[in-house]
Amino acid sequence: MTQRTLVLLKPDAVRRALVGEIIGRIERKAGWSITALELRTLDEGTLEQHYGEHKGRPFYEPLIEFMASGPVVALVVEGERVIEGVRALAGPTDPIAAAPGSIRGDFGTIVRENLIHASDSEESAIRELKLFFPEH
Numbered sequence: 001m002t003q004r005t006l007v008l009l010k011p012d013a014v015r016r017a018l019v020g021e022i023i024g025r026i027e028r029k030a031g032w033s034i035t036a037l038e039l040r041t042l043d044e045g046t047l048e049q050h051y052g053e054h055k056g057r058p059f060y061e062p063l064i065e066f067m068a069s070g071p072v073v074a075l076v077v078e079g080e081r082v083i084e085g086v087r088a089l090a091g092p093t094d095p096i097a098a099a100p101g102s103i104r105g106d107f108g109t110i111v112r113e114n115l116i117h118a119s120d121s122e123e124s125a126i127r128e129l130k131l132f133f134p135e136h
């Protein structure tokens with residue numbers, strides 16, 4: 001089942017120069033390919049749409065502020081079961097709970113600054129790809 005997913009390398013990944021390391025892990029997965037990639041600073045409107053499901057939660061405001069604090073790398077990854085696959089490479093949300101070998105487990109610090117976003121379902125992927133790469 002070929003899928004597409006939206007991946008964001010969060011501002012901490014860019015600041016800590018982990019972009020190459022993280023993209024390398026995605027590229028090494030056989031059969032997956034990167035079909036769009038861009039460095040961009042996200043505005044609050046885009047972030048409010050992207051993380052709208054969390055509005056009202058205590059971590060929402062600091063999350064939006066963090067995600068707007070510097071450029072992110074946005075990419076589209078295409079391949080076999082890539083939605084589930086990139087989530088598995090990333091590891092669980094909380095880096096402390098994430099196993100070594102996963103991106104968050106190897107490099108994550110605190111739960112908010114966990115380096116990577118990846119769409120969590122087909123519905124999310126469709127919505128997020130439209131938001132970030134409408135022309136794609």
Ligand code: RTP
Nearest residue numbers: 059063092093111112113114116117118119120
């Ligand atoms: P993401 O949406 O960024 O891919 O991450 P996720 O699915 O693993 O986690 P989610 O529950 O959707 O949370 C979105 C992002 O909000 C930050 N967060 N902070 N308690 C906290 O301080 C807290 N909880 C979540 C993280 O950056 C998380 O990835």
Ligand code: MG
Nearest residue numbers: 117118119120
């Ligand atoms: Mg999420």
